Amino acid sequence: MASTPLSSLDVAFLCLSRETAPMQMGAALVFAPEEPVCPDRLVALLSRRAADIPALRRKIRAGLFPPGSASWVDDPDFQAVKHIHHHRLTTLYDPDPLPEFAAKWIAEPLDPRRPLWELAVVTGFPDGSFAVLLKLHHALTDGAGAYAVTAGLLDGLPLPQPAPAIPQPRSPMSAVRDTWETAGIASSVVRAARPPCLPLAAPATAERRLGFARLASADLRRIRRTHGGTTNDVVLAVLSGALREWLINRGIRATGRSVRALIPVSVRGRAAEQQGGNKLSGYLCDLPIGTDHPVRRLTEVRAAMTRNKAAGPSRGAGAFPLLADRMPPALHRLGTRTAGLAAPLLFDLVVTTVPLPRAPHALAGAPLTEVYPFVPLAPRQAVGIAIAPYRDSVHIGLQANAAAVEDLGSLRDAVAKSAAELLDAS
Numbered sequence: 145m146a147s148t149p150l151s152s153l154d155v156a157f158l159c160l161s162r163e164t165a166p167m168q169m170g171a172a173l174v175f176a177p178e179e180p181v182c183p184d185r186l187v188a189l190l191s192r193r194a195a196d197i198p199a200l201r202r203k204i205r206a207g208l209f210p211p212g213s214a215s216w217v218d219d220p221d222f223q224a225v226k227h228i229h230h231h232r233l234t235t236l237y238d239p240d241p242l243p244e245f246a247a248k249w250i251a252e253p254l255d256p257r258r259p260l261w262e263l264a265v266v267t268g269f270p271d272g273s274f275a276v277l278l279k280l281h282h283a284l285t286d287g288a289g290a291y292a293v294t295a296g297l298l299d300g301l302p303l304p305q306p307a308p309a310i311p312q313p314r315s316p317m318s319a320v321r322d323t324w325e326t327a328g329i330a331s332s333v334v335r336a337a338r339p340p341c342l343p344l345a346a347p348a349t350a351e352r353r354l355g356f357a358r359l360a361s362a363d364l365r366r367i368r369r370t371h372g373g374t375t376n377d378v379v380l381a382v383l384s385g386a387l388r389e390w391l392i393n394r395g396i397r398a399t400g401r402s403v404r405a406l407i408p409v410s411v412r413g414r415a416a417e418q419q420g421g422n423k424l425s426g427y428l429c430d431l432p433i434g435t436d437h438p439v440r441r442l443t444e445v446r447a448a449m450t451r452n453k454a455a456g457p458s459r460g461a462g463a464f465p466l467l468a469d470r471m472p473p474a475l476h477r478l479g480t481r482t483a484g485l486a487a488p489l490l491f492d493l494v495v496t497t498v499p500l501p502r503a504p505h506a507l508a509g510a511p512l513t514e515v516y517p518f519v520p521l522a523p524r525q526a527v528g529i530a531i532a533p534y535r536d537s538v539h540i541g542l543q544a545n546a547a548a549v550e551d552l553g554s555l556r557d558a559v560a561k562s563a564a565e566l567l568d569a570s
Contacts, residue, residue: 151422152472165521169287231249353546384432515539
């Protein structure tokens, strides 16, 4: 049975995962068919396509050497249909039932004895639309790779194929450079530790809440033309204002505070490496929730991200995923869960962007109209935010620890209000 070793970073995500903090990423994709769809037909179509995607046919097998290692191997009992289910929503009492259902679904841990993914086809919407919920373990891939891994589920997109493993020669100089780089990252991580933002701390619980927010790309472009910066800078400024409004509404003083976000950065190379595995670094960015003016918030975010980009993704405390990838798997088996509890000392929440092509997508001929991604919550953290620009909108998926956040709808509404304030100033 052919096998592919997990990287040390992939093993770290396996070790971080537990019942109260499943390391599962996901997405809610909403489609608008012209005619009513047959759920059984959708399940059968997705099953056929999933069976043709190599990464979705594989499960994890523990290794003996090196100690603590693991590999992806083909599952001899694989049946794609066992990973795909249909659920019909009852909308009699809830005008927007998808987030509530998706929150319960995303919180259910994947079975480690099987390939680490699931799909749910969700129907029952009054307008005839349907949704497909996707759940992948973070050990399988990162956000950028998730699109490539699952592209074959949609109409007309190429099936991802595993890239051949090509050993890269390493010179003594490159080994020395990596050693210095690793030492620099480790030193930066120690120096960057600080007390966590307590309003964004959370008890350990498996329960989740989800929220969907949507911003018009045209509005973000108008803000950029007036004040400069990238689309990502503008979205981070909008989120800063939203977090400020949300905390104030909860009776928490925002003045003088900042919220530190981990901004994952893909370090993937050539196009052939776009499937499978985690290839990540990151930036740490202090979101200026203590600043009351929306344009000043954008200016501060732009300056922070400019400094991060000038330093590059291989330096600074935010590059700790690179550090994790250079540790032996056995060390992750021994200490990753304990180290994960220290995550709030380094960052308060994750804000990640999932890149999607601009071209329109469809499933069974039904156009994809909305796509909301979800990032796993780090242990003891209350909120995680994932962003997906698609067509004429930027879609924002909010995931929260249900024991710490009862008012996620307030944060969702604050996103729209913060964007409107920044637009009015443009």
